Each structure stands twice: as structure tokens, then as C-alpha cells.
Amino acid sequence: MNERKFVLLAVTAVGSSLCLYYVIRKTSKKEYHIVFDGSQVESMTVELKLQTSFLPFLFGQKGDTLKKIEDKTNTVINFRCCKDEKYAICSISGFQSNVKLAEDLIKEAEGNYLKIGRSEISVPEEKLDLVLGRNLDNFNQIQQESGAVILFERRTYISKKVGGFRKFIIKGTPEQMLKAKNIIENVIENNRSGIERNRIEEFSSEGHTSKDFPSKGPEDCNAFTWVQGREMITEILNNTEDYIDVFVSAVASPDKFWIQIAGPLTSVLDNLVTEMTSFYREENNASQYRISVPNIGAIVAAIFPADGEYYRGAIMKLDDEKKTVSVFFVDFGDSDEVPQSEVFELLPEFSQLRFQAIECQLGGVLPRDLSWSSEAIEDFGLLSLCAQWKELRLKVLKHRSVTGRPTPIPVVKLVNPEGEKAADISEELIRKGHAVEEDINLV
Missing domain, CATH: 2.40.50.90 (OB fold (Dihydrolipoamide Acetyltransferase, E2P))
Structure with missing residues (x-):
């Protein structure tokens, strides 16, 4: 991760990592050995070169998929970065037969990953809130339940038949894409037919939007x-x-x-910071989404002056004379004074991560x-x-x-x-x- 200075009373830690996966799989010191007639047999280690884009698929929700492979094969699986950031080295340690099984399972998962496709579904504008939910609760739950990655376009399309609608882009295996589509269609259809929206209730969890936040000063x-x-x-x-x-x-x-x-x-947060920084550094994007009149309580994208990268934050205080705002960085817990010109609208695709x-x-x-x-x-x-x-x-x-x-x-x-x-x-x-x-x- 990028290092940030230790500051008394406000120790800060907003940063991103070039070595994304070290923090996920900390190297284990566990050794495998067995004694046969007084002789010791040590474990073997096999290394695989994997695309870093495949690793989130391999990890699964909260690392569950990878943990299942480790538990099933009684191996220890670790990762380290390559000089080429598009790849990472996966090391599998354990007994020979177990290592081979873990290697086969990872290669099988990689094969499934390569089958990932792309499909689209149109959501009527008036049904958008049903699919997204408060603070994107429903949207996040649909991704979690289906296993698919879902994006939605900012642009509203107009059709003479259905009026305004948004395109949702679904990425995943055929099974994941079909499941995501079915869930979204059920959410829309249940509401359209007047059926009780138990699907929505199943997805929803209590969340907060910017309207729920208190509009007070830095002490709050x-x-x-x-x-x-x-x-x-x-x-x-x-x-x-x-x-x-x-x-x-x-x-x-x-x-x-x-x-x-x-x-x-x-690693998801690190990737988010990288994407936000790349997006808001583009002059066309910056000019389009710069907030001309910031409001206390607004959730925004803001630069962190110490490293020049962009993070999610809440506006806590305005200084009209200095043309600055005090921003509380909601993913890290620290605050800083930011030029008003470096505060931008936070787009929906940057709001999906809690x-x-x-x-x-x-x-x-x-x-x-x-x-x-x-x-x-x-x-x-x-x-x-x-x-x-x-x-x-x-x-x-x-x-x-x-x-x-x-x-x-x-x-x-x-x-x-x-x-x-x-x-x-x-x-x-x-x-x-x-x-x-x-x-x-x-x-």
C-alpha cells in the first residue's frame, strides 16, 4: 500500500496497493511433514502463474472459494506479485497428492473464469430504485446471490415502446448471468403485477443514503x-x-x-481507488462532475492532497474564504482539507462497495x-x-x-x-x- 504519514491526533491511512494480494493471503509458516520409520518427509510446493484479473473469481465472496480449496486439499495457498502486474504467482504447499488436487481445482476454476461472458438487460427507469435498493443494497445482494459482476450505465436510453430505461451489463458464467437476469426480472415483475415484493425484502438490509446523514460540523x-x-x-x-x-x-x-x-x-478497495483516480484525473470527466456548490453531508469523490489519489468522502465543513472543504474519508476514518475544485460527484459505479x-x-x-x-x-x-x-x-x-x-x-x-x-x-x-x-x- 502507499504509505501515508503518521500524524498525531489524526493518523491517516488512505492508500492503495500495487501488490494487491499480499494483504489477502498472508504467508503461512505452517510446515507439513510426516515421519515414516524415523525419516521425515517434507511438503512440496508448486507455483502457478495466474492473471490478477482471475484472482477475485478464485477468492470468491470473502475468500470462501479459496478457503474451501485449502480445506478440501489440506494445503496452504499463498500469492505474491510479479514484476508484470497483470500476473501473480500462486504457490501451493502440502503433500504431493494434495498439491496436485489443489492445482487441478484452481485450473478448473480458471477454465470456468475463461468461459465468462457478457449479457445485457434493460431496466425501466421507474423500476430502477427497486433493483438498486437503498444505498445499492438490493443491487449488491443480486451480485452476491448470483455470483455475477453487474454494472449499470449512467446514461438513460429512450424507447417509444417502454420509455426511459437503463442498461445493466452482466458478466459471469452462463449460469451466473442467467441467475442474475432471472432475479432482476423477478424483482421488476413482482412489483409490476402487484405481488408482494418478498424478493426485494429478501435482498434489502437497513442502509443509509446521504439524506440520512447528519449535516453538522467536524465534531460529528x-x-x-x-x-x-x-x-x-x-x-x-x-x-x-x-x-x-x-x-x-x-x-x-x-x-x-x-x-x-x-x-x-x-483489494477491492484498492482497485476502486485506482479506478476513481484514473477517472477523475481525466479533464473531461473532472469538468463534467466537479461540484460547483458543495453541501455539508454530501458523499463525494475527493482528492487526498498527500498522495494525489481520489477517495470516497463526506463533506464536513466549508470554508468559503479559502475555497476549501473538510472531507472525512469514509473508507479510512481520517479527515483532511481539500480544495473545492478537487471535489466531485460520486458516480453510482463507485458507490457499490460498502x-x-x-x-x-x-x-x-x-x-x-x-x-x-x-x-x-x-x-x-x-x-x-x-x-x-x-x-x-x-x-x-x-x-x-x-x-x-x-x-x-x-x-x-x-x-x-x-x-x-x-x-x-x-x-x-x-x-x-x-x-x-x-x-x-x-x-
Whole structure:
């Protein structure tokens, strides 16, 4: 990932990765061996050169497809980048027969990927909201259920027979394309015939549009983490017994910091940033979608001045005299002042991915003084590996309700798994004299 400077009180971590898949499949140190008559047989490793465009297909939703291959074959599968960014090296480690089986399964998946085709379906303009849903909930669920990749064109076409309509482009295997088409047609038909839209209800999950966001100043910027939607929050809330892998992306203090869940969505976000940057750097696109009159609360595409790339953000404050806006970057949790001329309309195709930043509070500790000192915040940023894109282990201890917030804030335990002994970050803050222990049950 591109490195961003560690800034006191606002540790930032917006960046993209040239080596997209390292963060997805961290190299395992596990070794396979078996003893026959006192002799040791070590595992073998086979390497495959795969197109990087194929990897999301291989990973599947949340890495499930790849995990199934590993579990079925009892192998460890890792990835590293090639000099040619169009390819990645896939290494498969395990016993010979297992490695061969995993190799065959991956090649079979690659064959299915090469069969991917393209089809179109027209959606009447008046039915568009049914298919998309609030905050694209229905649209995202259709992709997830069908396994197809679906895009929709910004342009509205006019037909004498059906009036205005949008073209939806469906990419996938024949089975995936057919399933996506059937789902979309059912959604449209159910509404047209007056049948109860249980298909829509099945797809919908509570989400938020820009109209739901509070239009207040920077002190309320954490309210914009609401828009990450239910998938990300639910994943944490429903896994309170388990540790999950996360990155700490931004820090204000141990009481307020932001995480991203480590996994396939990391590379999806990196690709999104690359696509947005390429799009908004085009002068024709910039002139067409530049926002002349920004509004507080609007979700936009904005440049991050430190690296010149474009990210999704929420406008928090306007400075008419300086012609700047304060932007809260919703995928990372940090904020920055951005020239008004570098703020653009966020197009629908850049809105499909859920906002990734999740606000958390460190559990089990209180500041030694009335508030966290600058030294404590700096040490917490270092201990949490903020902006270093190294995985920590996170466990939700409980949740803290906040007035005016639709979802509670997770109070969490953070552990750095590296080194001979895993380090509990709350205990490290206490050891360094920055914090005192607190009974988590009283939080």
C-alpha cells in the first residue's frame, strides 16, 4: 500500500496497493511433514502463474472459494506479485497428492473464469430504485446471490415502446448471468403485477443514503461511519466470540480509532481507488462532475492532497474564504482539507462497495489522566501499527450505545500477533504508564 504519514491526533491511512494480494493471503509458516520409520518427509510446493484479473473469481465472496480449496486439499495457498502486474504467482504447499488436487481445482476454476461472458438487460427507469435498493443494497445482494459482476450505465436510453430505461451489463458464467437476469426480472415483475415484493425484502438490509446523514460540523464526523452499512457491522457484532484480522487505518485516540477488516475487500478497495483516480484525473470527466456548490453531508469523490489519489468522502465543513472543504474519508476514518475544485460527484459505479471504515474504542483501559496525552496517542498509533497495513487480531468485548447513532460502537481488544509472544495493546498502554486498567463490564 502507499504509505501515508503518521500524524498525531489524526493518523491517516488512505492508500492503495500495487501488490494487491499480499494483504489477502498472508504467508503461512505452517510446515507439513510426516515421519515414516524415523525419516521425515517434507511438503512440496508448486507455483502457478495466474492473471490478477482471475484472482477475485478464485477468492470468491470473502475468500470462501479459496478457503474451501485449502480445506478440501489440506494445503496452504499463498500469492505474491510479479514484476508484470497483470500476473501473480500462486504457490501451493502440502503433500504431493494434495498439491496436485489443489492445482487441478484452481485450473478448473480458471477454465470456468475463461468461459465468462457478457449479457445485457434493460431496466425501466421507474423500476430502477427497486433493483438498486437503498444505498445499492438490493443491487449488491443480486451480485452476491448470483455470483455475477453487474454494472449499470449512467446514461438513460429512450424507447417509444417502454420509455426511459437503463442498461445493466452482466458478466459471469452462463449460469451466473442467467441467475442474475432471472432475479432482476423477478424483482421488476413482482412489483409490476402487484405481488408482494418478498424478493426485494429478501435482498434489502437497513442502509443509509446521504439524506440520512447528519449535516453538522467536524465534531460529528464519526457519524459518517454509519454509512458502512449492516454487512460490516453485522460481521463484527455476530462474531463476538472470535478474533478477526483487521488493519488499523486511522487513530484519533484509544477511545476513537478506525479499522478495516482484512480480507478480499482490501483489494477491492484498492482497485476502486485506482479506478476513481484514473477517472477523475481525466479533464473531461473532472469538468463534467466537479461540484460547483458543495453541501455539508454530501458523499463525494475527493482528492487526498498527500498522495494525489481520489477517495470516497463526506463533506464536513466549508470554508468559503479559502475555497476549501473538510472531507472525512469514509473508507479510512481520517479527515483532511481539500480544495473545492478537487471535489466531485460520486458516480453510482463507485458507490457499490460498502464504506470500509469502522469506528472502535479500545476496551479495558482508561487514560491515566483526565484525557489521553499526546504521547499516549502517539504510542497507541505505533502499537496498533496504524497506516502500516499489518494485521492485528481484534475481538469485540461489548458495544457502547451512542445517542443518535443507529448502531453501537464496538469496544474491542486488540492484539499484535507478531513476535514470540502476542502483545495485548491495552496491557502495553498500561505498562508504558499511559493508562490504567478498567473493568470492561463497567464500560
